[in-house]
Amino acid sequence: MNSRDIFRYSFQSIERSAGRTSLMLLAMAIGVAAVILLTGLGEAARRYVTNEFVSLGTNLVIVMPGKSETAGGAINASFTGSTRALTIEDAIATTRHANVVGVAPLVVGAATVQYSGLEREVPVYGATKDMLSIRKWRMAEGQFLSESDWTLATSICVIGSTVSEELFANSSPIGQWLRVGESRFRVIGVIGNTGTSMGVSTDEVVIVPVASAMTLFNTDSLFRLLVEANSRESIDSVRLFVSNTIKARHHGEEDVTVITQDAVLATFDDIFNVLTFAVAGIAAISLAVAGVLIMNVMLVAVSQRTAEVGLLKAVGAAPRQILAFFVAEAALLSLFGSLIGLGVGLAGSWIASRYFPSIDMRPPAWAVFAGVLVAIATGIAFGIIPAQRAAKLNPVEALAKAK
Amino acid sequence: MSQIELRNVQRIFSVGGEEVHALRDIDLKIGNGEYISLMGPSGSGKSTLLNLLGLLDRPSSGNYLLDGRDTTTLNDVEQAQARGGKIGFVFQSFHLVSRLTARENVELPLMLSGIPIAQRKSRVADLLAEMGLADRLDHRPDQLSGGQRQRVAIARATVTEPELILADEPTGNLDSKSGGEVIDILERLNANGKTLIVVTHDLDVGDRAHRKLKMVDGLLAKDLRSNAA
Numbered sequence: 001m002n003s004r005d006i007f008r009y010s011f012q013s014i015e016r017s018a019g020r021t022s023l024m025l026l027a028m029a030i031g032v033a034a035v036i037l038l039t040g041l042g043e044a045a046r047r048y049v050t051n052e053f054v055s056l057g058t059n060l061v062i063v064m065p066g067k068s069e070t071a072g073g074a075i076n077a078s079f080t081g082s083t084r085a086l087t088i089e090d091a092i093a094t095t096r097h098a099n100v101v102g103v104a105p106l107v108v109g110a111a112t113v114q115y116s117g118l119e120r121e122v123p124v125y126g127a128t129k130d131m132l133s134i135r136k137w138r139m140a141e142g143q144f145l146s147e148s149d150w151t152l153a154t155s156i157c158v159i160g161s162t163v164s165e166e167l168f169a170n171s172s173p174i175g176q177w178l179r180v181g182e183s184r185f186r187v188i189g190v191i192g193n194t195g196t197s198m199g200v201s202t203d204e205v206v207i208v209p210v211a212s213a214m215t216l217f218n219t220d221s222l223f224r225l226l227v228e229a230n231s232r233e234s235i236d237s238v239r240l241f242v243s244n245t246i247k248a249r250h251h252g253e254e255d256v257t258v259i260t261q262d263a264v265l266a267t268f269d270d271i272f273n274v275l276t277f278a279v280a281g282i283a284a285i286s287l288a289v290a291g292v293l294i295m296n297v298m299l300v301a302v303s304q305r306t307a308e309v310g311l312l313k314a315v316g317a318a319p320r321q322i323l324a325f326f327v328a329e330a331a332l333l334s335l336f337g338s339l340i341g342l343g344v345g346l347a348g349s350w351i352a353s354r355y356f357p358s359i360d361m362r363p364p365a366w367a368v369f370a371g372v373l374v375a376i377a378t379g380i381a382f383g384i385i386p387a388q389r390a391a392k393l394n395p396v397e398a399l400a401k402a403k
Numbered sequence: 404m405s406q407i408e409l410r411n412v413q414r415i416f417s418v419g420g421e422e423v424h425a426l427r428d429i430d431l432k433i434g435n436g437e438y439i440s441l442m443g444p445s446g447s448g449k450s451t452l453l454n455l456l457g458l459l460d461r462p463s464s465g466n467y468l469l470d471g472r473d474t475t476t477l478n479d480v481e482q483a484q485a486r487g488g489k490i491g492f493v494f495q496s497f498h499l500v501s502r503l504t505a506r507e508n509v510e511l512p513l514m515l516s517g518i519p520i521a522q523r524k525s526r527v528a529d530l531l532a533e534m535g536l537a538d539r540l541d542h543r544p545d546q547l548s549g550g551q552r553q554r555v556a557i558a559r560a561t562v563t564e565p566e567l568i569l570a571d572e573p574t575g576n577l578d579s580k581s582g583g584e585v586i587d588i589l590e591r592l593n594a595n596g597k598t599l600i601v602v603t604h605d606l607d608v609g610d611r612a613h614r615k616l617k618m619v620d621g622l623l624a625k626d627l628r629s630n631a632a
């Protein structure tokens with residue numbers, strides 16, 4: 001008897017017993033669809049967070065005032081001691097390296113902005129020219145801050161598009177004077193819509209020269225210093241250079257924290273790997289449940305078909321052949337079930353991506369393959385016990401079980 | 404050499420700690436091409452004997468020689484092969500697989516013994532035509548009458564051309580007309596040289612055999628040969 005005969009016989013059996021077949025197909029399909037959807041969700045979360053970080057700019061070395069207690073780049077680590085200022089002069093010093101293509105000192109605060117009777121509370125950034133390219137912002141109108149002496153507090157500003165709409169309605173804000181806190185700034189540009197980055201939308205901010213922001217908020221320290229390296233490979237040397245330069249300027253004291261975006265991303269990657277595997281584990285449990293269900297339904301099938309097994313033995317079937325029929329049946333059921341699950345899972349993630357375009361739920365390829373393979377293996381493994389029971393039946397007793 | 408030889412065969416079932424002697428010390432020789440009826444009261448051991456002869460069961464003690472070979476030494480696979488090749492079984496309740504068509508039911512023994520599908524198809528179609536079922540090939544058992552079902556079952560029992568045909572009350576579930584047709588077909592097979600053993604309660608059916616065995620309480624009580632063989 002060849003395998004085509006075995007599968008034909010088993011296929012006839014599943015084709016001609018709709019109730020049992022649909023139950024088993026459903027169980028398998030749910031298991032596989034769960035694997036695909038859950039791992040897709042895990043991947044979506046990972047991609048979302050990674051994208052948020054990449055939108056900060058690439059190849060960045062980030063300097064924060066104060067010394068982090070924990071080495072290795074956690075963002076919200078606690079800082080100790082009295083913080084020495086991270087100054088504009090520190091920032092200027094870090095530009096002197098061949099691999100540094102941009103330096104962006106950043107001061108952050110909030111202020112009330114006012115124009116012809118309308119006012120609004122907005123985040124205010126103190127920045128310089130390079131911030132535009134490092135953060136990959138685009139101008140909607142006018143210009144960004146131009147190259148100039150970073151220590152000069154000039155009275156110009158760039159505003160986000162929402163700020164522009166709310167204060168200037170449909171007229172152009174370029175050239176208009178905006179009151180920010182107690183000072184007046186002339187608007188030279190409007191930033192285009194760039195989406196959110198780390199929860200703050202550039203649409204809602206006002207950007208002034210870094211020295212102006214320090215005056216405005218009465219601070220002598222930068223909030224952050226972003227240094228962009230020219231390539232991924234040079235990040236480490238730039239980090240070392242930045243760290244040594246500032247240490248030298250601070251009389252040999254390591255009183256700033258220097259992290260790389262790479263390190264932060266790697267940390268998040270680890271977290272999401274764990275998350276994805278945990279989710280895959282949950283999905284695997286649903287596959288195991290499907291396997292147990294297959295086993296039980298196959299056991300019922302064997303007892304319902306005892307007389308058939310007896311007959312097969314009476315007309316010459318060896319135990320191995322009976323085993324082959326029932327294992328093939330379990331294999332076919334789990335194959336069809338997992339293909340249905342594959343279809344449902346992929347369709348589900350496609351639909352989710354259509355309704356929530358920001359969430360890319362494409363499942364990772366390994367999860368699709370592993371899901372289907374594990375499903376089929378589970379079906380076969382759990383089909384073996386019922387098949388062995390059938391193969392061991394005594395033919396006389398089995399024939400006596402006829403309805 | 405006899406086709407079948409039973410030596411001191413016993414079959415003892417244990418039911419709830421008690422022993423039931425279904426067959427006590429049976430000695431029997433059957434030659435090629437014999438036509439035998441096996442009669443006796445219910446519970447006398449007829450089916451048990453037939454199951455042993457059909458290799459569906461093994462004796463508790465004694466020996467069963469089929470074509471000179473001691474079957475008690477055969478393993479599961481060899482037994483299955485002998486069932487598939489040398490023996491055709493016909494049951495009172497037909498035992499057709501209900502989801503398969505007449506053609507597919509008859510094909511089963513050929514499929515199990517590895518005959519290619521093209522050969523199977525033509526052989527099965529010819530055989531069912533001989534049984535008067537040419538227009539019923541693709542009918543399921545529930546679309547056939549009792550007599551037709553038993554003829555499908557006979558086709559299945561004979562499709563591998565076995566030398567020994569065992570029928571356990573083949574007319575028990577049939578009216579007298581279809582029962583007569585079934586007996587006719589079985590006798591035709593015997594006329595073509597097959598050994599035929601029929602268990603029956605019907606005296607008329609039993610009388611037609613050339614050799615009449617009677618069982619009582621697990622023993623062969625009578626063994627009558629008619630001369631008109």
Ligand SMILES: Nc1ncnc2c1ncn2[C@@H]1O[C@H](COP(=O)(O)OP(=O)(O)O)[C@@H](O)[C@H]1O
Pocket residue numbers: 416417418423424425443444445446447448449450451452
């Ligand atoms: N599987 C079995 N287990 C226990 N007892 C059995 C079994 N098969 C048959 N018997 C007993 O063996 C005896 C002979 O049964 P059987 O051969 O079926 O009789 P018959 O076919 O002549 O009516 C009966 O007493 C029956 O109860």
Ligand SMILES: [Mg+2]
Pocket residue numbers: 449450451
């Ligand atoms: Mg009986």
